[in-house]
Amino acid sequence: MRSTYHKVLITGLVICGAASWYAASAEPAPSAPPPRKSETEILIPPQGGTAEVPIHAGEVCILSFPEPLVGGNALASSTQFEIQRWRDDGVAVRALSTSAKTTTLALSTSSGAVKVNVTLVVVGDDKPALTLVRFRAVSAEAAFEARLQAAVGKRVAALETKIAQLETNTEAELRARLDGEIVERRLKRNETFALAAHERSAEHVVVHITQGAFFGDDGLLMFEVENRSRNAFRLAGVQVRAGDREVNGPTRLVSSSADGDPNVVPVGATARGAVVVHAVDRIIGKSLSVTVTGPPGSQPIQLDRGIVFR
Amino acid sequence: MSAARRLTYFAVVAMSAASRLAAADRYEASVTLRPIGGVSRVTEDVGGNDGATSTAPRATGATTYSAGGELELAYGLRNWLDVSAELVASGCTEASYDQARVSVMGAPATGHLVRTTRLAQLRAGATLRAGVAWVSTLHLGLGVGGRASSAATLAGATQGRMFETTPDGMSSGVSMDGAVVARVGLEHRLGARWGIGVAAEATHTTGFGAAPIDTASAGISLSYTWYPLLPW
Numbered sequence: 382m383r384s385t386y387h388k389v390l391i392t393g394l395v396i397c398g399a400a401s402w403y404a405a406s407a408e409p410a411p412s413a414p415p416p417r418k419s420e421t422e423i424l425i426p427p428q429g430g431t432a433e434v435p436i437h438a439g440e441v442c443i444l445s446f447p448e449p450l451v452g453g454n455a456l457a458s459s460t461q462f463e464i465q466r467w468r469d470d471g472v473a474v475r476a477l478s479t480s481a482k483t484t485t486l487a488l489s490t491s492s493g494a495v496k497v498n499v500t501l502v503v504v505g506d507d508k509p510a511l512t513l514v515r516f517r518a519v520s521a522e523a524a525f526e527a528r529l530q531a532a533v534g535k536r537v538a539a540l541e542t543k544i545a546q547l548e549t550n551t552e553a554e555l556r557a558r559l560d561g562e563i564v565e566r567r568l569k570r571n572e573t574f575a576l577a578a579h580e581r582s583a584e585h586v587v588v589h590i591t592q593g594a595f596f597g598d599d600g601l602l603m604f605e606v607e608n609r610s611r612n613a614f615r616l617a618g619v620q621v622r623a624g625d626r627e628v629n630g631p632t633r634l635v636s637s638s639a640d641g642d643p644n645v646v647p648v649g650a651t652a653r654g655a656v657v658v659h660a661v662d663r664i665i666g667k668s669l670s671v672t673v674t675g676p677p678g679s680q681p682i683q684l685d686r687g688i689v690f691r
Numbered sequence: 692m693s694a695a696r697r698l699t700y701f702a703v704v705a706m707s708a709a710s711r712l713a714a715a716d717r718y719e720a721s722v723t724l725r726p727i728g729g730v731s732r733v734t735e736d737v738g739g740n741d742g743a744t745s746t747a748p749r750a751t752g753a754t755t756y757s758a759g760g761e762l763e764l765a766y767g768l769r770n771w772l773d774v775s776a777e778l779v780a781s782g783c784t785e786a787s788y789d790q791a792r793v794s795v796m797g798a799p800a801t802g803h804l805v806r807t808t809r810l811a812q813l814r815a816g817a818t819l820r821a822g823v824a825w826v827s828t829l830h831l832g833l834g835v836g837g838r839a840s841s842a843a844t845l846a847g848a849t850q851g852r853m854f855e856t857t858p859d860g861m862s863s864g865v866s867m868d869g870a871v872v873a874r875v876g877l878e879h880r881l882g883a884r885w886g887i888g889v890a891a892e893a894t895h896t897t898g899f900g901a902a903p904i905d906t907a908s909a910g911i912s913l914s915y916t917w918y919p920l921l922p923w
Contacts, residue, residue: 577718577920577921578918578920579719579918580918581716582883585880587716589718610823686918
């Protein structure tokens with residue numbers, strides 16, 4: 382259920398993210414968060430675009446274009462960067478210091494297919510930066526799709542991080558609550574008494590109810606499933622009834638099954654289990670009926686004598 | 692024990708592909724009804740005495756057919772072991788002794804002697820079990836019981852005249868017995884409650900003041916099994 386909730390949440394946030402992106406200006410289109418000192422490709426629509434390029438101070442970053450650039454030098458807004466042509470179709474940039482302020486660089490190719498205003502941002506060594514950026518002219522639709530995917534990917538990654546953190550916090554909180562509940566119940570009431578109810582199926586699966594326990598407001602019935610049949614027995618469920626009323630909670634079985642399924646009792650083995658009985662004070666002195674259900678098609682095992690909380 | 696008797700016992704054990712039924716798994720109780728039939732070797736002190744070393748008559752055996760039934764109540768201590776008590780009633784056809792040498796009114800007499808015997812016993816024992824749906828069993832038990840013997844009839848001829856009489860000390864009566872039984876068998880659980888089986892058993896009954904009876908018998912059985920409510 383939590384997984385489904387997360388999927389719905391992610392889908393909704395992705396839609397919102399895509400809508401908000403649509404209203405925003407063009408962004409670089411990396412398919413994933415840029416790794417440290419890596420490269421990327423930015424798609425530029427026919428009408429031109431913008432790109433933000435993070436760089437580390439002192440490191441050279443190459444801006445590569447599919448065709449020769451116009452003019453001898455790029456037009457830069459800051460002198461704190463060293464900017465030089467790199468052959469005919471590229472520009473090499475380098476920040477001279479870590480204090481270099483953000484600057485922009487206007488570039489255009491000879492055919493005008495790529496027109497871009499590049500924002501150079503100096504980032505610290507602890508943040509990812511680029512050393513090679515390839516600009517590619519694409520149709521407006523392709524650029525839109527790429528930016529959409531980038532935006533969605535970015536949103537999803539952020540949400541997944543948040544969800545993972547939320548799950549971690551939830552599990553820790555649940556564990557703390559569970560521990561607290563156990564302690565409270567233990568302090569309130571913890572009494573056990575012997576039971577000796579037994580029954581078997583025609584397939585020679587024998588159920589022994591050996592002990593009852595008062596545990597806080599609830600109770601427990603401890604049982605064993607002795608599988609003397611020729612097939613593995615998979616416990617489907619345990620139902621406890623007081624008259625017509627179902628009073629059982631969850632059931633747990635501890636088995637030595639080779640496939641790791643704790644609900645499977647191998648041939649010739651005996652597994653121990655327990656079923657929770659809710660609001661046990663209401664059924665004190667009443668005879669309980671326990672039905673142990675196995676695999677589909679097998680005969681349920683019903684124990685209806687000698688099971689009483691006293 | 693004579694060689695013939697040992698052979699009989701061996702044969703009973705070796706031939707027992709059958710078993711008694713209705714033994715119980717752990718925590719189970721079962722009640723079993725088992726009709727049986729077989730042969731018995733009924734011994735009577737009708738062999739006379741050698742007159743030199745002993746005045747007691749020697750025991751002589753006669754083979755008869757026997758039939759009866761057993762009602763057994765068993766409880767499983769383990770899946771492989773249960774304990775049981777059983778009530779047994781059986782009867783033997785008329786045992787016949789040729790050239791019986793007995794006393795009639797204190798005088799030696801010889802003739803053809805016949806007598807019938809009925810047995811009732813209460814036994815307790817333990818059964819080793821192996822299997823789940825098909826269970827082979829080995830049961831050993833001890834018991835006590837009563838033997839009801841009819842008045843013996845001695846038929847003979849003296850001085851050209853036929854006579855029939857009851858010898859001294861062989862009138863009808865009841866005596867106490869002790870019994871030892873060994874049984875092997877095979878049972879089949881038909882489901883959670885019912886079972887059937889076959890069994891063969893050998894019983895040695897020793898009379899307290901009477902001669903022994905050895906019986907080899909076989910039977911089929913029907914049992915009903917349930918979990919009794921017990922405080923343990």
